[in-house]
Amino acid sequence: MALKDITLGQYFPGNSVVHRLDPRTKLICVVLYIVALFLASWFITYAVMFGVLAGAIALSKVPPKSILRGLKPILFIVVFTALLNIFYTPGTTVLAQVWIFTVTLEGLWRAFFMVIRIMMLISGTFLLTYTTSPILLTDGLESLLGPLKKVRVPVHELAMMMSIALRFIPTLIEETDKIMSAQRARGADFESGNLIQRAKALLPLLVPLFISAFRRADELATAMECRCYHGGEGRTRLRQLKYQARDYMTLFLFLATTIGVGVLGHFGL
Amino acid sequence: MQPIIETKQLTHIYSAGTPFQHTALDSVDFCAYPGEYLGIIGHTGSGKSTLIQHLNALLKPTSGQVLFQDMDIWSDPKLTRKTRFQVGLVFQYPEYQLFEETVYKDISFGPKNMGLDEKEIDRRVRAAAYFVGLRDDHLEKSPFELSGGQKRRVAIAGVIAMEPKVLILDEPTAGLDPEGVESILGNIREYHQAHNATIILVSHSMEEVARSVDRLVAVNDGVIPFQGPPCEVFQYGDALEKMGLGVPQLTRVFHRLKAMGVDIDPSVYTLDQAKAIILRALNRSPRLDGLCGERTKESPECSSPPAEQGTERAASAEKEAD
Numbered sequence: 001m002a003l004k005d006i007t008l009g010q011y012f013p014g015n016s017v018v019h020r021l022d023p024r025t026k027l028i029c030v031v032l033y034i035v036a037l038f039l040a041s042w043f044i045t046y047a048v049m050f051g052v053l054a055g056a057i058a059l060s061k062v063p064p065k066s067i068l069r070g071l072k073p074i075l076f077i078v079v080f081t082a083l084l085n086i087f088y089t090p091g092t093t094v095l096a097q098v099w100i101f102t103v104t105l106e107g108l109w110r111a112f113f114m115v116i117r118i119m120m121l122i123s124g125t126f127l128l129t130y131t132t133s134p135i136l137l138t139d140g141l142e143s144l145l146g147p148l149k150k151v152r153v154p155v156h157e158l159a160m161m162m163s164i165a166l167r168f169i170p171t172l173i174e175e176t177d178k179i180m181s182a183q184r185a186r187g188a189d190f191e192s193g194n195l196i197q198r199a200k201a202l203l204p205l206l207v208p209l210f211i212s213a214f215r216r217a218d219e220l221a222t223a224m225e226c227r228c229y230h231g232g233e234g235r236t237r238l239r240q241l242k243y244q245a246r247d248y249m250t251l252f253l254f255l256a257t258t259i260g261v262g263v264l265g266h267f268g269l
Numbered sequence: 270m271q272p273i274i275e276t277k278q279l280t281h282i283y284s285a286g287t288p289f290q291h292t293a294l295d296s297v298d299f300c301a302y303p304g305e306y307l308g309i310i311g312h313t314g315s316g317k318s319t320l321i322q323h324l325n326a327l328l329k330p331t332s333g334q335v336l337f338q339d340m341d342i343w344s345d346p347k348l349t350r351k352t353r354f355q356v357g358l359v360f361q362y363p364e365y366q367l368f369e370e371t372v373y374k375d376i377s378f379g380p381k382n383m384g385l386d387e388k389e390i391d392r393r394v395r396a397a398a399y400f401v402g403l404r405d406d407h408l409e410k411s412p413f414e415l416s417g418g419q420k421r422r423v424a425i426a427g428v429i430a431m432e433p434k435v436l437i438l439d440e441p442t443a444g445l446d447p448e449g450v451e452s453i454l455g456n457i458r459e460y461h462q463a464h465n466a467t468i469i470l471v472s473h474s475m476e477e478v479a480r481s482v483d484r485l486v487a488v489n490d491g492v493i494p495f496q497g498p499p500c501e502v503f504q505y506g507d508a509l510e511k512m513g514l515g516v517p518q519l520t521r522v523f524h525r526l527k528a529m530g531v532d533i534d535p536s537v538y539t540l541d542q543a544k545a546i547i548l549r550a551l552n553r554s555p556r557l558d559g560l561c562g563e564r565t566k567e568s569p570e571c572s573s574p575p576a577e578q579g580t581e582r583a584a585s586a587e588k589e590a591d
Contacts, residue, residue: 175365181327182366185358186427187350187382204378207368211413
């Protein structure tokens with residue numbers, strides 16, 4: 001088993017326009033994009049949305065193949081939604097009727113657009129995580145959610161927890177790999193046996209893993225305290241987020257598209 | 270002599286077919302003989318860890334073979350599993366793999382997986398604990414109550430309890446104080462003698478390796494550039510240093526002496542050798558005799574002075590050679 005091959009956060013380092021956009025811009029744009037997707041209703045609006053997505057992917061220089069690969073895990077949900085929509089949409093043009101299942105023309109159209117909508121939704125959010133490093137993403141989230149501090153939401157702490165968690169995922173994977181090898185060298189068998197045997201076999205892996213995670217957490221807390229960390233109050237940043245001209249342009253374009261799609265969708269286009 | 274374990278044209282490529290593809294080992298031919306005390310040296314990322322993980326079937330070769338007692342360890346799944354017990358591997362910082370409630374249970378994890386009966390397990394656990402210098406009252410304690418050095422001993426005992434024919438240790442002394450280093454190296458030597466086992470000691474500390482091993486294998490960039498008895502390998506002082514390995518401090522002083530024109534054999538690496546060679550050199554050259562004769566006579570009985578003193582003495586000889 002190659003645990004090392006798992007990529008989390010799935011960031012694709014690059015230097016395209018999309019990569020260089022402010023993370024807040026990208027977050028807002030993704031939200032606008034999702035809203036627009038739900039406002040779209042027929043071919044024209046979906047074509048516009050597809051154009052936006054395709055344009056963004058092209059600009060980001062992320063290989064379209066890897067975006068398609070990201071869609072694989074949600075295949076089941078897509079098929080399931082499609083089936084539900086096909087069979088449970090009431091309509092006037094009945095195409096076929098078997099037992100309690102009725103297939104209508106409206107149902108087929110609805111299922112078709114639903115599948116497209118889900119796939120475009122996932123692709124769009126993937127593009128965000130592909131082009132934004134996890135650290136920038138949490139920075140952007142913290143900045144966007146900043147106003148919530150006024151109502152005592154611990155935004156900074158949440159963002160800090162998120163970045164620490166992201167930072168330690170690769171470390172923990174490496175650690176797991178190491179402990180697994182060490183126990184395997186003593187004859188541990190993680191691959192065979194029934195469910196109960198397998199669960200038991202995980203004990204020699206989980207105990208050391210938890211202990212080391214706690215130890216790391218403890219060390220990190222001490223190290224942070226040694227450097228006088230006391231929460232977000234009055235903390236400045238090494239890299240300040242700053243909106244550039246391109247950010248305003250992008251925001252404007254996305255807002256215009258969303259409104260446009262909303263209007264067109266309203267008229268059923 | 271027939272090697273107990275050997276690799277033939279062993280190649281290992283990590284993440285083959287991805288942009289992160291990396292050749293860790295490139296057609297490596299390696300062997301270890303029964304009862305041999307072998308040292309593997311190489312800096313971080315040289316491929317030495319990859320190599321030793323192949324020896325007990327934790328990693329599968331991309332191409333090439335690993336033979337244990339002349340049998341390809343991947344030819345049969347049963348043999349693969351058996352090899353893991355016959356070739357014991359102690360990882361770096363092994364104390365982080367402890368998990369049982371008591372030291373006794375943790376040491377018995379390996380023997381239990383071998384399917385031995387209770388009596389044999391008990392014998393092996395006690396024997397292994399004895400080897401690494403754990404007292405009987407330690408056995409019923411939780412491994413997490415012990416000190417760092419003791420935890421490491423428990424972890425090493427956990428591998429020794431399987432009584433492997435080949436014992437591989439990856440940096441077993443990393444992070445220990447000098448006393449701990451000495452005692453662990455002593456335990457390993459004892460196991461080597463008592464079981465006539467093959468020991469493979471992986472390290473980047475030349476001093477440590479040079480003292481114990483019969484033969485040295487240097488690993489660099491996935492290949493083995495040098496191997497042989499320490500004195501032979503240390504003749505390639507410059508090349509070793511280029512690999513970021515260097516030779517023991519003592520050897521380096523002798524290399525310098527040689528470079529300065531002193532007629533001396535530079536491939537020394539223990540204090541006793543150094544002493545003998547310096548004395549011989551002094552006797553040969555009457556010009557030096559007058560200057561340092563007295564100094565060497567001062568402490569002729571000093572059997573094992575600390576390394577610094579040895580270098581100092583050699584350094585003073587170096588000064589006086591001018």
